[in-house]
Amino acid sequence: MGNSMAWFIRFNKPYDVLSQFTDRGSAGSSRQTLSDFIDLPGVYPAGRLDRDSEGLMLLTDDGRLQARIADPRHKMAKTYWAQVEGIPDAAALRALAEGVDLNDGRTRPARARLIDTPPDLWPRNPPIRVRKSVPDSWIELTIREGRNRQVRRMTAAVGHPTLRLIRARIGDWTIDGLAPGQWETLPAPAHPRSGH
Template sequence: MTTILFNKPFNVLSQFTDSGSQGSPRKTLSDFIDLPGVYAAGRLDRDSEGLLILTDDGRLQARIANPRHKLAKTYWAQVEGIPDDRALQALRDGVVLKDGLTRPAKVQRMDEPIGLWPRNPPVRFRKSVPDCWIALTIREGKNRQVRRMTAAVGHPTLRLIRFAVGDWTLEGLAPGQWSYA
């Protein structure tokens, strides 16, 4: 069984080929990983960064990707504004989205992560609007869920990094790097 941890950079697709590109091809996993037979366990949107697990074990892939297993996924989100206690409590209680109520999340404000790499292109900075980092742990995987949750409580996500999936973390992995789990 092969399982690898990959720190997916911003603007990279979570697949090995780019079938939907119009014009110049977009970066894919094949630009970073040359291991036959491994596939992404779950997804991470092109505009999100961070931990992506790849494996050749179908059972492990299903356990990671299928929401019924409720595997915890922790994200670091840079959000617009400074969420107050009421906004954080709303995330903890579950947020109503167009596709239903989210499960309760663990959430807390945090300092900018130590050793955080710069994003290319950088997040837009506005002098008149402060921003803040939060750590958010969810146990489901609705499409673009973290971004939709933070927007629903009035704090749109500016930058999103998946830090952990279950017990696996990004520790020691620079963007574009991978290691065996």
């Protein structure tokens, strides 16, 4: 039969889970990894998601597809929901959209807007620490680059530290309908023909 069927799945990564299949941390550590949730042989994440972030990951056993999704040169848009301290004003949102100066250079143009609390949002375990004296709000941020901890650094740079971060969309794929820890198989996207 051969390996004609490539696996392509979407997964809602829970908080505090490593975005890899093995924990290369200290001996005896028992951090949860992807293998606690996904039992398919030979699939690998197409890109990573920080341990303290939640939400959409795509995994595949097709190396070309993995590279296409993960490679920052392809500028695949990624949309995040960030729960932040305070309520960003128009200037803060404009700064996020136009570019924020971080220690590794200015961020590329992005889309940023205030949103209501996302519908069907699952509780985080453990819950975020809220300060009664500080209101919080949600921002939807769409970026086309993937620097280390970029969204958290961007919101902090405009004075609104991120309390909770969820990746809601990668390209055409969304988190819709997936509970934390759930995954499902998808039809693999067609490979673009080279040379056209």
